[in-house]
Amino acid sequence: MMPVKKQQGLSLVELMVAIVLGLILVAGIIELFVNNRQVYRVQDAQSRLQENGRYAMTVLTQSIERAGYLGCATRSALNINNMLNTPNDYLWDITTPIEGQEATGADAWTPSLDDSITNPVSGSDILTIRTIEPPELRVISHPTTGAPGSAAITINSGNGLAMGDIVLAHDCVAGAIFQITSNPSAGTIEHAAGAGTPGNSTVALGYNFGAGWVNKIATNSFYIRSRANAAVPSLYLKNGTSDPVEIVEGIESMQIQYGVDNSGNGAADTYQTANQVGNWNNIVSVRISLVMVSVENNLTADGAQPYNLEGAAVTPDDRRLRRVFTRTVTLRNRVS
Numbered sequence: 001m002m003p004v005k006k007q008q009g010l011s012l013v014e015l016m017v018a019i020v021l022g023l024i025l026v027a028g029i030i031e032l033f034v035n036n037r038q039v040y041r042v043q044d045a046q047s048r049l050q051e052n053g054r055y056a057m058t059v060l061t062q063s064i065e066r067a068g069y070l071g072c073a074t075r076s077a078l079n080i081n082n083m084l085n086t087p088n089d090y091l092w093d094i095t096t097p098i099e100g101q102e103a104t105g106a107d108a109w110t111p112s113l114d115d116s117i118t119n120p121v122s123g124s125d126i127l128t129i130r131t132i133e134p135p136e137l138r139v140i141s142h143p144t145t146g147a148p149g150s151a152a153i154t155i156n157s158g159n160g161l162a163m164g165d166i167v168l169a170h171d172c173v174a175g176a177i178f179q180i181t182s183n184p185s186a187g188t189i190e191h192a193a194g195a196g197t198p199g200n201s202t203v204a205l206g207y208n209f210g211a212g213w214v215n216k217i218a219t220n221s222f223y224i225r226s227r228a229n230a231a232v233p234s235l236y237l238k239n240g241t242s243d244p245v246e247i248v249e250g251i252e253s254m255q256i257q258y259g260v261d262n263s264g265n266g267a268a269d270t271y272q273t274a275n276q277v278g279n280w281n282n283i284v285s286v287r288i289s290l291v292m293v294s295v296e297n298n299l300t301a302d303g304a305q306p307y308n309l310e311g312a313a314v315t316p317d318d319r320r321l322r323r324v325f326t327r328t329v330t331l332r333n334r335v336s
Helices: 012-065 071-079
Strands: 080-082 098-105 109-110 125-132 167-169 177-178 213-224 236-241 243-247 251-260 268-272 283-293 307-309 312-314 322-330
Touching: 012 109, 012 125, 012 213, 012 236, 012 243, 012 283, 012 322, 071 080, 071 167, 098 251, 213 251, 236 251, 283 307, 307 322
Parallel strands: 080 177
Antiparallel strands: 098 109, 098 125, 125 213, 167 177, 167 213, 213 236, 236 243, 251 268, 251 283, 283 322, 307 312
């Protein structure tokens, strides 16, 4: 009968070899996890850059394409009377469909910023688009009694307008910009002089709009602005006197060049920055460059990621991902 051999255990050498092999295996698993996690972070950041860049360009493109649209009065813009007390105010100068400011230094822009644009990021350009907002409200009646256009305008009730709104009354011949001085919810739009801010210089609009429309004016300013406790800046939209609204996060800079038509043939002869433009009514296209930046840092493996912006190499001081989106947009209402 064979004797039973008792368990003798493991030697110290065998135990140490087993521990080393286990550590190597765990280290390999950890390395694989870390690498996969980093790849996921980079791919996720790249996807967000692409998605945000496309959306931002879509918003800007749609707004630029509507620049100068005044309904039936689009082609009769020279016959638009601005009846406000401050007709040349930045927010109401609707006969200038597009305008901008070029970043020319630390917290410096040329032409100078309007007071309505607050806390823009230094070094990034400003773009303002002027047009009218839908819907076009059909004029039911505009009596011809008294001075031309002095009577109240009647439209449908529940029109979405409010007292104090700046609107454009228009048809295919002429237009008039004025401030509503009564509650228009029941359908009656009054435009008395001496009431409201900026107020109307006269009650007479100079034209009868009995066969026209009424639209609210939209002055949309796009610029880069920092949000409290945010890692990176965002693209903001400010509509008239309302508070600015964040549109897309992760946009570090917006650089703009304007296509100038000097020959009157509807095509851009040269591209200029805002501080070089002499006549804003000669602008027929806009070239936009957006520098998209990832919200997360420490994504690049070999230090900062350089990029090219308008022909110049830029090297940031962090390890975020960046991508430059560029698009040229035609002002349809200036060339068609």
